[in-house]
Every structure is written in C-alpha cells, then in structure tokens.
Amino acid sequence: MPVASQPPVAEAISRALATLDLDSVRATYWAQNEFIHLDRLFPETVVAPMVDEVERGRAGINRNYIPRHKKGGSVSYYTLREQAPAILTLYRSPAFLDFIRRVTGAPVERCPESDPHACALYYYTEPGDHIGFHYDTSYYKGTRYTVLLGLVERSSSRLVCQLHKDDPAREVRELALATEPGTLVLFHGDKLWHKITPLGENEERVSLTLEYVTDPGMTPVKRFVSNMKDAIAYFGFRSVFGRRGTRRLSDASPGIGAAGNARARRGD
Numbered sequence: 360m361p362v363a364s365q366p367p368v369a370e371a372i373s374r375a376l377a378t379l380d381l382d383s384v385r386a387t388y389w390a391q392n393e394f395i396h397l398d399r400l401f402p403e404t405v406v407a408p409m410v411d412e413v414e415r416g417r418a419g420i421n422r423n424y425i426p427r428h429k430k431g432g433s434v435s436y437y438t439l440r441e442q443a444p445a446i447l448t449l450y451r452s453p454a455f456l457d458f459i460r461r462v463t464g465a466p467v468e469r470c471p472e473s474d475p476h477a478c479a480l481y482y483y484t485e486p487g488d489h490i491g492f493h494y495d496t497s498y499y500k501g502t503r504y505t506v507l508l509g510l511v512e513r514s515s516s517r518l519v520c521q522l523h524k525d526d527p528a529r530e531v532r533e534l535a536l537a538t539e540p541g542t543l544v545l546f547h548g549d550k551l552w553h554k555i556t557p558l559g560e561n562e563e564r565v566s567l568t569l570e571y572v573t574d575p576g577m578t579p580v581k582r583f584v585s586n587m588k589d590a591i592a593y594f595g596f597r598s599v600f601g602r603r604g605t606r607r608l609s610d611a612s613p614g615i616g617a618a619g620n621a622r623a624r625r626g627d
C-alpha cells in the first residue's frame with residue numbers, strides 16, 4: 360500500500376527552501392560546474408521522521424559487494440514507497456521539484472515508478488563499506504541530476520568530489536564532505552566525479568539519494584544495462600525483477616556477464 364504524504368514534513372521542507380537566497384545558490388551551483396552543497400539545509404522536523412524510516416528500512420537492506428568498486432547496503436524505491444512517508448514527501452514535494460528546476464535551469468521530472476533508484480537509501484554499516492570514484496551516469500534519454508541528503512553521520516567516511524574533472528581546460532578542485540543529517544548535495548550526474556571513502560570500525564553512515572531526469576525515456580539496450588546494474592550492484596534480482604518491482608526479467612536480454620559488471624562500475 361503506497362504511503363500518504365506528511366503535511367508537517369511538506370511544510371517544513373517548503374519553509375527551509377524559502378529561507379535560501381536562490382540567486383546565490385544558483386550562482387554557486389554554476390560556478391562549481393553544476394554542483395552545490397548546502398550544509399544542514401533541513402531541520403530536525405524533516406530529518407527525524409526520515410531517520411525513523413532509516414531504522415525501519417534496515418530489515419529490507421540488500422548488501423552487495425563489487426570487488427575494488429563498492430561495498431554496502433541499499434533499500435530501493437519499491438520498499439520506500441510502501442513504508443517511508445517522510446522520504447516520499449520530500450521526493451514528491453512540488454516545492455522541492457521547483458527548487459531543483461530553478462537551480463539547475465532544467466525541466467526535470469521525477470523518475471518513473473519502475474525505477475528502484477528513483478529514491479533510495481544507502482547504508483554504510485560495516486567496516487570498509489565504500490563506493491569508488493564514478494559519475495552518476497544517466498541511462499535515460501535525458502540528463503540525470505542527483506540529490507544526496509545526509510541522514511546518519513557517525514563516521515570518518517567522506518563524500519569526495521572532484522569538480523571540473525570533465526573539463527580538461529579547468530584545474531580539478533577536490534572537496535571532502537561529511538554529509539551531516541539534513542545536509543543536501545545537488546549535482547549534474549555526468550559532471551561530478553565522486554566517491555565515498557571507506558567506513559571505519561564502529562561507524563555508520565546512511566544517506567538518501569533522489570534522482571531527477573529531463574526525459575524519462577530509455578532505449579531497450581540502456582534499460583537492460585540499467586536493470587542489471589540495479590540488480591547486481593544495488594538492490595538484488597528479487598527486488599528489481601520480483602513481485603514488488605515493476606520491471607520484468609524479459610526487460611533484460613541475455614549475455615550481460617562481465618560486461619554488465621563493468622558498466623555497473625561506472626554507475627552510481
């Protein structure tokens with residue numbers, strides 16, 4: 360049963376966004392090659408119910424390990440839309456969508472309901488959990504934008520960002536950020552080269568990501584690659600292709616094997 364929105368959370372999201380100097384945010388976003396980091400943007404009234412949903416989501420974590428690239432746990436949109444009303448309130452917030460559009464200048468939409476990545480939680484809970492450098496490659500016809508929201512930060516892990524990596528004319532600028540609860544990061548998926556450094560002993564880090572695209576169309580070949588990436592690197596085959604998912608195994612063609620893994624490493 361899909362969850363209903365939470366009006367107090369929606370109102371607090373709108374209020375937090377209304378406090379921003381949008382011209383300044385937009386200028387910084389563009390000066391940083393379509394990347395911005397807003398420290399503790401959202402208050403406790405927004406973050407606390409989401410942290411409760413992080414706790415509830417633990418039962419549904421899918422752990423995965425791709426040698427030399429990533430190790431960690433994920434909970435997909437399929438699960439969140441059934442049991443995470445505060446998180447879904449943010450993803451479906453008209454005020455938040457308007458904010459993304461105004462900062463990026465792009466006519467973005469939410470991803471299709473069939474995309475398990477549309478809105479997902481990433482759990483770094485075991486020593487060494489990490490993800491290596493990558494772009495958030497778009498498998499859609501349109502441009503992909505990623506929002507990352509910190510929810511639990513009890514770690515020495517850092518979101519390391521290399522700005523201007525895609526521009527040979529510019530010097531790369533590296534940032535190492537702690538994603539504290541309520542801290543928001545927004546970036547163009549093809550422009551930000553980024554990673555999460557390994558978790559230490561007795562540490563924990565949980566973040567939420569939201570995905571937006573300018574055109575949700577996808578070619579059959581890219582749908583196949585995207586499905587396999589999500590199944591192998593994130594949510595598991597049962598979640599992506601099973602009863603709760605809306606994708607079918609027949610969406611994927613045979614022969615993925617190592618090629619799929621290689622491409623998965625380029626993904627999020």
Ligand SMILES: [Fe+2]
Pocket residue numbers: 493494495553626627
């Ligand atoms: Fe990423």
